[in-house]
Amino acid sequence: MLLCTVLAVVWATGFRVTSAEETDRAERRPLVLDRPPVRAIQDPYSVFNGIALDVERGEIIVADDNLYSLSVYRSQFIPSDKVREPLRRLRGSETELGRVCGVSISPEFQEIYAVSGEGGGEVRVFPMEANGNVAPIRVMDGLDHGSSDVFLDRKNDEIFILVEHINKIYVHRRTAKSGDKPLRFIQGPNTELADPHGVFVDSENNEIFVTNHGHWQKFEAGDRYMDEADGEGPKPLGPSTGKFVPPSITVYSRTAQGDVAPLRTIQGSRTQLNLPLGMYLDSVSGQIVVASAGDDSILFFDREAHGNVAPVREIRGPATGLAGPSGVFLDTQRNELWVGNWDNHTATAYPRTAQGNVAPLRTIRSAPKGAPTTGFGNIGDVAFDPKRKEILVPN
Numbered sequence: 001m002l003l004c005t006v007l008a009v010v011w012a013t014g015f016r017v018t019s020a021e022e023t024d025r026a027e028r029r030p031l032v033l034d035r036p037p038v039r040a041i042q043d044p045y046s047v048f049n050g051i052a053l054d055v056e057r058g059e060i061i062v063a064d065d066n067l068y069s070l071s072v073y074r075s076q077f078i079p080s081d082k083v084r085e086p087l088r089r090l091r092g093s094e095t096e097l098g099r100v101c102g103v104s105i106s107p108e109f110q111e112i113y114a115v116s117g118e119g120g121g122e123v124r125v126f127p128m129e130a131n132g133n134v135a136p137i138r139v140m141d142g143l144d145h146g147s148s149d150v151f152l153d154r155k156n157d158e159i160f161i162l163v164e165h166i167n168k169i170y171v172h173r174r175t176a177k178s179g180d181k182p183l184r185f186i187q188g189p190n191t192e193l194a195d196p197h198g199v200f201v202d203s204e205n206n207e208i209f210v211t212n213h214g215h216w217q218k219f220e221a222g223d224r225y226m227d228e229a230d231g232e233g234p235k236p237l238g239p240s241t242g243k244f245v246p247p248s249i250t251v252y253s254r255t256a257q258g259d260v261a262p263l264r265t266i267q268g269s270r271t272q273l274n275l276p277l278g279m280y281l282d283s284v285s286g287q288i289v290v291a292s293a294g295d296d297s298i299l300f301f302d303r304e305a306h307g308n309v310a311p312v313r314e315i316r317g318p319a320t321g322l323a324g325p326s327g328v329f330l331d332t333q334r335n336e337l338w339v340g341n342w343d344n345h346t347a348t349a350y351p352r353t354a355q356g357n358v359a360p361l362r363t364i365r366s367a368p369k370g371a372p373t374t375g376f377g378n379i380g381d382v383a384f385d386p387k388r389k390e391i392l393v394p395n
Contacts, residue, residue, distance in 0.1 A: 046071060047345060048341060048345070051329050056107060065099035072089070075334075090130055090131065091133065102147070102162075103115075113159060123172070144163045148163070153201040153254070162210065167217070168219070185221075187219055191262065195213035197211050197277050198210065198276065198291070206253060208256070212249070220259070250265050273292055285353075291326055320348070323346070324342035349361045
């Protein structure tokens, strides 16, 4: 009886012998689970990276590379430890924002310029009053994967974009849009660019200041990250030319082009530079302000400093509230220095001439005080070590 039943099923469904190849393919087919995870490891709050300030309106614009957004806050408020909600937030699929690491603004043209660290390195432009899930009004494309900062030279109406992976500085017209080619670029072994992360243009003295982490690889002038042959994916790996050099600040002529040597370089053990990120020039004191994320400090150097020189002053210590400082901006109208902190969900304000272990005047919090963060860096992939029962996370 059982045999008859089996034969009936085979006859009804069709007799078919499964090949070894088909069996192997079936075994390799991924199992799709339509169910929520048991638990998640994530930071649900905004992480402040690049920072800009509209001095006239008293508004701070911060780049959030954790929630793929831009948030706008008032710069003046009664100090408290409460979580502060933004006035406006640009976030959503229409914005096309990714891990936003750099932001700059044009008060004259009421525009915001944001660059994301992954993807094609495009700069997306939004109206100053933009809010919610809105599309950019234009996009500057044709750059490279790994853009790390953006700066608007308001006097000369030019946009400067750093690309960390190929040690390059692009210069565009402010009005550039999709398809427009850059005006010029700086790149090559003579430039001393080594994983550039922060840029400031001193339009009065016609100089470009750049912070470098120190990961150097030889790139020729004009090299791209993408393979020019097919336009897809990175170039094939060749013999390594990489090396580690001390962090630095390199200075160039504003109109420099190609493989040019810096006018001067700040580099060495006395500088205390440690993962330097955002920077700003104090036009009153003539000092460069640098966020040193690796040791939670703000360093100040004379604008014309060169070589292995110590900072003229610094903000550092437990009272400061600094934690992975990434972006800096000076409000010379109110004599305040604003800092975006990557590692504790805050933006902090200090007197412009602050020095030492000083407490902030005010603090913007995007999360409850003490809320943990994922820490400095972008998480790419994770792995599990079954022997040690550990999760490995590259930062």
